[in-house]
Amino acid sequence: MTLKGTSYLRRYWQLYALLILPVSYFIIFKYGPMYGIIIAFKDFNFFQGIGGSEWIGFDGFREVFAMPDFYKTLRNTFMLNFFDLLVSFPAPLILAIMLYELKFAWFKKLSQTILYIPHFISWVIIGGIVYQVFGTQSGMINNIVVSLGFEAIPFLTDKKDWLITYLAVGVWQSAGWGTIIYLAALTGINRELFEAAEVDGAGRMRKIWSITLPSLKPTIVTLLIINLGHMISIGFERPYIIGNTAVRDYSDVLSTFVYRMGIESGQYTLATVVGLFQAVVGLIFVLGANYASKKLADQSIL
Amino acid sequence: MREQQASRTFDVVNTTAIFLFVLLCLAPFIHIVAVSLSSARAIMSGEVSLIPVELNWNAYKQVFSDMSMMRSLGFTVMMTVLFTVMCMFMSITAAYPLAKTKLKGRKPVMFIIVITMFFSGGIIPEYMLVRNLGLLDSVWALVLPGLISPFYLIILITFFQNIPDSLEESAEIDGSSHFRTLVSIIIPLSLPVIATLSLFYAVGRWNGFTDTLMYITSPEMYPLQLKLYQLVQNNMVSELMQMEGATGQSMLQPESLKAASVIFATVPILIVYPWLQRYFVSGVMLGAVKG
Numbered sequence: 001m002t003l004k005g006t007s008y009l010r011r012y013w014q015l016y017a018l019l020i021l022p023v024s025y026f027i028i029f030k031y032g033p034m035y036g037i038i039i040a041f042k043d044f045n046f047f048q049g050i051g052g053s054e055w056i057g058f059d060g061f062r063e064v065f066a067m068p069d070f071y072k073t074l075r076n077t078f079m080l081n082f083f084d085l086l087v088s089f090p091a092p093l094i095l096a097i098m099l100y101e102l103k104f105a106w107f108k109k110l111s112q113t114i115l116y117i118p119h120f121i122s123w124v125i126i127g128g129i130v131y132q133v134f135g136t137q138s139g140m141i142n143n144i145v146v147s148l149g150f151e152a153i154p155f156l157t158d159k160k161d162w163l164i165t166y167l168a169v170g171v172w173q174s175a176g177w178g179t180i181i182y183l184a185a186l187t188g189i190n191r192e193l194f195e196a197a198e199v200d201g202a203g204r205m206r207k208i209w210s211i212t213l214p215s216l217k218p219t220i221v222t223l224l225i226i227n228l229g230h231m232i233s234i235g236f237e238r239p240y241i242i243g244n245t246a247v248r249d250y251s252d253v254l255s256t257f258v259y260r261m262g263i264e265s266g267q268y269t270l271a272t273v274v275g276l277f278q279a280v281v282g283l284i285f286v287l288g289a290n291y292a293s294k295k296l297a298d299q300s301i302l
Numbered sequence: 303m304r305e306q307q308a309s310r311t312f313d314v315v316n317t318t319a320i321f322l323f324v325l326l327c328l329a330p331f332i333h334i335v336a337v338s339l340s341s342a343r344a345i346m347s348g349e350v351s352l353i354p355v356e357l358n359w360n361a362y363k364q365v366f367s368d369m370s371m372m373r374s375l376g377f378t379v380m381m382t383v384l385f386t387v388m389c390m391f392m393s394i395t396a397a398y399p400l401a402k403t404k405l406k407g408r409k410p411v412m413f414i415i416v417i418t419m420f421f422s423g424g425i426i427p428e429y430m431l432v433r434n435l436g437l438l439d440s441v442w443a444l445v446l447p448g449l450i451s452p453f454y455l456i457i458l459i460t461f462f463q464n465i466p467d468s469l470e471e472s473a474e475i476d477g478s479s480h481f482r483t484l485v486s487i488i489i490p491l492s493l494p495v496i497a498t499l500s501l502f503y504a505v506g507r508w509n510g511f512t513d514t515l516m517y518i519t520s521p522e523m524y525p526l527q528l529k530l531y532q533l534v535q536n537n538m539v540s541e542l543m544q545m546e547g548a549t550g551q552s553m554l555q556p557e558s559l560k561a562a563s564v565i566f567a568t569v570p571i572l573i574v575y576p577w578l579q580r581y582f583v584s585g586v587m588l589g590a591v592k593g
Contacts, residue, residue: 008406012405012406012480013403014479014480014481015398015399015405015480016399018395018396018398018399018480018481018484019395019396019400019411021374021395022392022393022395022396022450022555023396023411023414025392025414025446025449026418026450028415028431029431029446029447029449030418030422031414031432032423032426032427032431033422033423033424033427033431034421034422034423034427035423035427036423036426036427036428036430036431037423037424038429039430040425047315049434050430050434056470063403095323096526097414098316098319098320099320101312101313101316102316102317102353103317104312104317107320109316110324111320111321111323111324113579113589114324114325114327114328115323115327115369116579117327117575118327120505120509120575120578121509121568121571122508122509122510122511122527122571123509123511124509124511124527124528124531124534124567125509125527125530125564125567125568127531127534128334128530128533128534128560128561128563128564129330129331129333129564131534131560132330132333132334132337132557132560132561133329133333136437137328137346137348138345138346138348138350138351138557140329140330140333142348143349143350143351143557144351145350147348147350153526157542168540171329172326172330176327201305203305203308203309203312204308204309204312205312212334236425236512237511237512241511241531241534242321245542245543247304249380255425258425258426259425259516260430262426263425263426263429263516264426268426268430271426272424274422275424275425275426275427276424278424279421279422279423279424279495282436283420283421286420300401
């Protein structure tokens with residue numbers, strides 16, 4: 001038995017050697033921070049370090065759950081994600097169907113090439129662009145609004161108008177890229193279905209409604225469930241960069257709250273508590289979404 | 303014939319709408335270019351929308367003569383190359399053994415990798431780790447924590463698994479070691495997917511901002527995104543001051559300079575974009591099949 005083990009190792013040791021660095025990476029940089037989660041249960045300070053700081057049990061959680069800002073950022077996280085779902089979810093679907101219906105191949109290809117670009121632009125750059133486009137004084141849109149004789153719209157400093165800015169930027173950034181998955185699903189449609197429908201006298205809209213959309217249904221359901229599973233997770237960069245102190249009532253979300261409280265104010269215990277809360281609830285959401293997907297669409301999304 | 307007419311109307315409306323969407327997608331870029339090439343006076347009086355007014359290149363001259371900007375560009379290029387090379391080294395060395403389904407111990411290793419896709423320590427514990435390792439304010443803080451994306455790793459494993467076993471077996475019969483098989487057979491056959499993943503890693507690193515904000519404090523190590531962010535912040539401050547009725551415009555950077563800086567940081571992405579585009583659809587689809 002030992003001999004077999006030795007000869008197995010002699011033959012395959014190189015494969016295990018290759019795994020040493022990657023596995024060390026995962027242990028240090030992925031599982032290391034998981035150990036750091038115990039900061040949430042300690043009165044953390046730098047002098048005593050993570051191990052030496054005093055245990056406080058759930059006191060940090062009690063303090064966080066008593067903070068009005070916690071509930072505000074939780075609400076904002078759901079609110080921004082919900083509106084984003086309303087606007088940014090249908091946009092790529094509609095765009096994909098429109099692209100699919102285009103007659104000229106070269107025009108379709110060119111349009112796709114251009115519509116995908118915003119996906120590759122960083123949020124910092126988008127932030128710079130947003131200011132130039134939505135700014136109150138010399139922003140492009142307000143230049144037009146003012147020249148038409150209306151009053152400038154404070155897109156960046158009034159929270160309701162800011163919400164529109166936030167959502168519009170989201171659509172601009174993600175709609176084109178989001179079409180890829182739908183267009184891929186559409187290549188699987190049997191062309192004969194369209195011909196048969198034509199024989200039956202179906203118009204273009206009718207064909208979209210009765211053939212194109214139904215064939216996208218599994219993709220739509222799966223993507224919708226994935227999105228619902230991520231309702232509590234929100235990226236840091238988009239709300240942080242596009243948001244500002246004037247619209248904090250809406251732009252302050254869990255991720256920016258954690259950053260502000262932890263890195264900026266040094267309340268590491270409380271910030272870790274919020275991060276842990278978000279990670280655990282996020283995991284429950286994702287598992288729930290996977291369960292729903294298995295039940296509804298008969299496929300696992302994990 | 304009525305149907306044909308209706309169908310043609312549909313095509314005209316649809317094509318026009320897509321054309322407008324494409325314009326809408328490009329308009330912000332065109333506007334920024336126009337601002338970067340216009341005079342301060344024209345910008346402030348709101349004359350610039352999509353065409354430069356009082357055309358001049360001063361803003362670009364200023365950006366290119368700004369030493370801190372050029373140093374930031376150099377640092378960002380260095381960091382991105384270092385990161386991408388290390389990412390690919392790590393991903394390939396991880397994917398090759400993990401592609402062998404019969405390898406003993408593969409399952410637990412896959413398990414510890416997949417777990418990290420669904421649960422992470424969060425930003426404060428990550429910050430503490432980087433701090434405790436003494437990486438704060440060094441390029442390693444931006445390189446090491448993100449070396450392997452489990453998602454991309456799975457794409458690579460899947461690709462390796464689709465390479466016919468017979469190729470490897472014949473190499474083995476010829477007495478080739480696993481290392482040699484990897485270098486002389488597997489890698490040359492995987493160049494398209496390696497190129498795709500390298501581009502994704504590189505673009506991700508180039509565009510990354512959160513970790514630069516958390517880990518980098520000395521200005522001489524500001525990557526481009528962080529440097530640019532300060533200009534954006536500057537914008538917000540002036541926007542907020544206007545709201546309170548103050549006129550602080552004069553002490554701020556001219557708009558054209560900000561716009562030129564935005565273009566300056568965008569151009570590298572646009573240069574690699576044609577290559578990105580060539581590969582990403584296949585990359586996304588590979589991921590979608592598995593994910």
